[in-house]
Amino acid sequence: MKRLRVSRWSSQQYLQARSGAPSSASTVMASRQPFLQSLRCQSSEAIAPERVVVTAEHTSRAAPSPPHERSLDSPKLAALHARLVLSSKIPLQTLARALVTHSADPNSNFNNSNLAFLGSTIINYHVLEYLVCKWPRLPMAILYEALRAYAGQESLQQVARRWGVEAAAAPGEEVDPGLLQWQVDGQQLVSTRWGYVRSEVERNSLYRRGMSSRIVLDDAFGDVLNKPDNGAQLGASALQNEAFGSFVQAVVGSVYAHCGREAAKFFVTSHILSRQFDPSTLFQFQLPTRELAMLCAREGFEAPVARLESETGRLSRTPVYVVGIYSGKEKLGEGAGPSLDIARRKASMNSLKAWYLYSPGNKVRVPSDMMEESVKPWKAPHIDIGEII
Numbered sequence: 001m002k003r004l005r006v007s008r009w010s011s012q013q014y015l016q017a018r019s020g021a022p023s024s025a026s027t028v029m030a031s032r033q034p035f036l037q038s039l040r041c042q043s044s045e046a047i048a049p050e051r052v053v054v055t056a057e058h059t060s061r062a063a064p065s066p067p068h069e070r071s072l073d074s075p076k077l078a079a080l081h082a083r084l085v086l087s088s089k090i091p092l093q094t095l096a097r098a099l100v101t102h103s104a105d106p107n108s109n110f111n112n113s114n115l116a117f118l119g120s121t122i123i124n125y126h127v128l129e130y131l132v133c134k135w136p137r138l139p140m141a142i143l144y145e146a147l148r149a150y151a152g153q154e155s156l157q158q159v160a161r162r163w164g165v166e167a168a169a170a171p172g173e174e175v176d177p178g179l180l181q182w183q184v185d186g187q188q189l190v191s192t193r194w195g196y197v198r199s200e201v202e203r204n205s206l207y208r209r210g211m212s213s214r215i216v217l218d219d220a221f222g223d224v225l226n227k228p229d230n231g232a233q234l235g236a237s238a239l240q241n242e243a244f245g246s247f248v249q250a251v252v253g254s255v256y257a258h259c260g261r262e263a264a265k266f267f268v269t270s271h272i273l274s275r276q277f278d279p280s281t282l283f284q285f286q287l288p289t290r291e292l293a294m295l296c297a298r299e300g301f302e303a304p305v306a307r308l309e310s311e312t313g314r315l316s317r318t319p320v321y322v323v324g325i326y327s328g329k330e331k332l333g334e335g336a337g338p339s340l341d342i343a344r345r346k347a348s349m350n351s352l353k354a355w356y357l358y359s360p361g362n363k364v365r366v367p368s369d370m371m372e373e374s375v376k377p378w379k380a381p382h383i384d385i386g387e388i389i
Contacts, residue, residue, distance in 0.1 A: 063173040065105040065181055071096040076166075076178025083164060084251070089258045096177040098250035101243045104171035104181035112250035119253030123151045124220050126268045129366040132383065135279060137356045139387035144222040145282045150272055152221065153238070156245035159271060165247060167240070182243035184236050265368060280353055287389065288348035292325065292332070294388045295355065302328040304351070306344045309334065323347045356387070 071077055071092040081095055098112045105111045127150045131143060138146065149155060160180075171181035218224055248271075256264035285291060292304050304325050313319040323343035324334040333354050335346025360381065370378050 064107075065100045065110055065171060066096070066173055066175055066177045068093045068096060068177075071177045074176055074178045076176055078178075080164065080178060086251075086255070087259050087263065090254055091258075092177075094254045094258065095251070098247055098254055099165075099177065099180050100171075101180070101182040101246055103183050103239065103243065112246055115250035115253035115257070116246040117249075117253070118256060119249035119251065120151070120220070122252055122256055122264050123249060123268055123272060126265055126366075126368065127151050127273065129368060130273055130364075133364045133366050133381050134359050134362075135357060136360075136382050137358050137384040138279065139356060141222075142279060142282050142356070146277070146279050148221045149277050149282075150275065153241045153245040155275075156248040156272075157241040157243075159275075160244040160248050163248075165244065167243070180243060180247060182240070184239055261371065280357060283349070283353055283356070285349050285352060288345055288352060291388050292348045292351055295352070296327055298388065301330075304332060304348070306347065308340070325351045 074092070074096070077092050077096055077099075081090070081092060086095070094115075097110065098115055100111045102108075102111050102113050108114060124147065127147055128143075131138065131146050131150075135146075166179055168175045168179040168181055171183055175181060252264055252267060255267050289304075296302065296304050304327050307324050307326055308321065309324045310322045311320065319338055320336055321338070321340050321343040322334060322336045323340065323346075325332045325344075325347045333347050333349075333351030335343050335348075335350050337343035337346050364381065365379070367378075369375060
C-alpha cells in the first residue's frame with residue numbers, strides 16, 4: 001500500500017477528504033482566524049511565507065509598531081545608522097527595535113525594554129567608575145547627582161535629540177520605522193520600568209531613609225521608588241524624556257550585544273562622557289564653617305582661622321570684604337562678600353569645594369581598562385572615606 005504524505009496536501013483538500021468536513025475555504029479561514037490574529041514574527045525570516053495564510057481581516061488589523069521588514073526601506077533609519085557611525089554588524093532591524101518603547105508596544109519581544117535595561121547598566125557602570133576615579137572625594141549625594149547629569153533621562157534625551165531623532169505623532173504600523181514610537185501611558189510608573197516594586201515595609205520606612213537606603217534599596221540615582229506622597233505616575237514631559245532616553249540606552253545595549261564590550265565602552269565615552277560637566281555647581285552647604293572645622297580635625301590639620309585680607313567701601317552702601325581661611329600657614333581658600341560673615345562663609349565653602357573636588361587629572365585609569373590586552377599593571381586610585389556631615 002502506497003504511503004500518503006499529508007504534508008503536501010493543502011488544507012482544503014485535507015478537510016474535504018474527511019467525512020463531514022466543510023468544503024468552503026471561508027469556513028476554514030474563519031476557524032483559523034484566532035490563530036492568525038495572534039501570529040506575529042520578530043523578523044521576516046522567522047516563518048516561511050508559504051506556511052502563513054493571511055486573510056483580509058488580518059492584513060487590515062493595525063499592529064502597535066511597524067513590521068521589521070520595512071526597516072530596510074526606511075531612509076530615516078539608514079541616515080540615523082550612518083550618523084551614529086554604527087558598525088555594519090548592527091542591523092537596521094535592531095536599530096528600528098530600539099526606537100519602539102514600551103508605551104508604544106507592550107510586547108517585550110518587539111520593544112526596546114530589554115536593550116534599554118542592558119544599555120542603562122553599561123552606561124551607569126562606565127559613568128560611575130569615571131566619576132569615582134576622577135573625583136575620589138565627592139560626597140555620595142553629589143556623586144548621585146553627577147551620575148544623573150551624565151546618565152539621567154533628561155541628559156540622555158538631549159543626546160538623542162542631538163542625534164537627530166524625531167518622534168512619531170502616534171505609534172502604529174504605518175509609521176516610518178526611523179521615528180521614535182511612544183505615547184502617553186497613564187499607567188506607566190516610575191518604579192516599575194524594569195519590573196521592580198517596593199514592599200509595604202520599605203514604603204513605610206521611606207521617611208527615615210539613610211544613605212544605605214539610597215545605595216541598596218533605591219534606583220541607580222538614589223531616588224525613592226514608589227514614593228507615596230508624590231504619586232507614582234509620570235507627566236507627559238517626563239514620559240517623553242524617558243522615551244528618548246530609552247532609545248540612547250537601547251543603542252548602547254545594541255552595540256554591546258552585536259559588537260562587544262570595548263565597542264560599547266568607546267561609544268559611551270564618545271557620546272556621553274565627552275559632555276562638559278562642572279560638579280562644583282552641585283554643592284550646597286548648610287554649615288560650611290562647622291564642616292570645615294570637622295574636616296581639619298579629622299585630617300589632623302590645624303584649626304581653620306578666618307583672616308581679613310582686603311576690604312573696600314566699609315562706610316558705603318556696597319562694601320566688599322575678602323576673607324581668607326588658613327590652617328596654620330596654609331591657605332585653604334578665600335571668599336568675598338558684602339559683610340564679614342558672608343565672606344567667611346563663602347571662604348569656607350570654597351575651601352570645602354577645593355577639598356572635595358580634588359582630581360588626579362583628566363586622564364585617569366578606570367577598572368574597566370584592565371580588561372584590555374597588554375595593559376600596565378593596575379594601581380589602585382585614591383578613594384576618600386567620604387564627606388564629613
